[in-house]
Amino acid sequence: MRLELSARPPFSLHQVIHSHGWPQLAPFLWDRASGELRRVERLATGRVVELRFDPTPEGVAVEVDTPLAPAEQAELEAKVDWMLGLGQDFSAFYAATRHEPKLAQAEALARGRVLRSSTLFEDVLKTIATTNTTWGGTIRMIDALVRLYGEPLPADPTRRAFPTPERLAAVDADSLRAEVKLGYRAPYVQGLAQAVASGSLDLEALRGSELSTPELRQRLLAIKGVGGYAAAHLLVILGRYDYVPVDSWARSLVAKEWHDGRRVGETEVNAAFEGWGEWRGLAYWCWDWAD
DNA sequence: GGTAGACCTGGACGC
């Protein structure tokens, strides 16, 4: 079946998909040949379905590989809305960027939205898997997590949904370390899964939370394995842009842009975007880098 | 509050 959803303009499915590396992480699948984004998703009823995303003039069309009950369809529409940020409003950001040549194209290109997973649990776990490793390592870790613990797609059991907190909570940290190669992150992931599965941590409540950004950041920093960089990255995913996610890549970009390639630290990266106030993280994200 | 060292993996490099 096919779902058609409209987005607040300007909207570009291409820009959302290519906003960062998430399409390369299972259970997303970026089909380079067809230029199509796919994802395996587990619904609340326990059914596992495949989604294919295609652009439409009003927003996005989602092809689902099987008919859905009305409740399943409503659930899926809400998930797609969240993943693509269909209702997000960047008009204030665009207004603030018109005087900055390096951001002047942001509105015309419909930049600002960041591809999200369907749950914050998945995005926190993926973000932890990006820290202190190479991108190739992140891809391997997430691929192994999905392959070993995700529920299979009936039409193609080689493809699986992202594992639920309950499933990962039932796996001991030693197995995560040995089989998923999570290394020292294994107890962090296991602890996070247990906290979410037991209900002691309601991660999903942070989506749309009315907490101030510093309070939200403190909630994220309280998660083992989430430090300054990871918290700032997750805040961007949550639609809060007060902090720049400073990692080695950000330092490299800022070094080339403003310091003739000389090594810079967190202080210089933050200083580069200090003037953007509540839009710091988005200005960094959308900057038209020289390199 | 700031800092040093440990954590873990995989890739690059030298032998």
Added chain:
DNA sequence: GCGTCCAGGTCTACC
């Protein structure tokens, strides 16, 4: 083929 070094953020202990 083997050993060593290094990069990548976060945590913990210590000052």
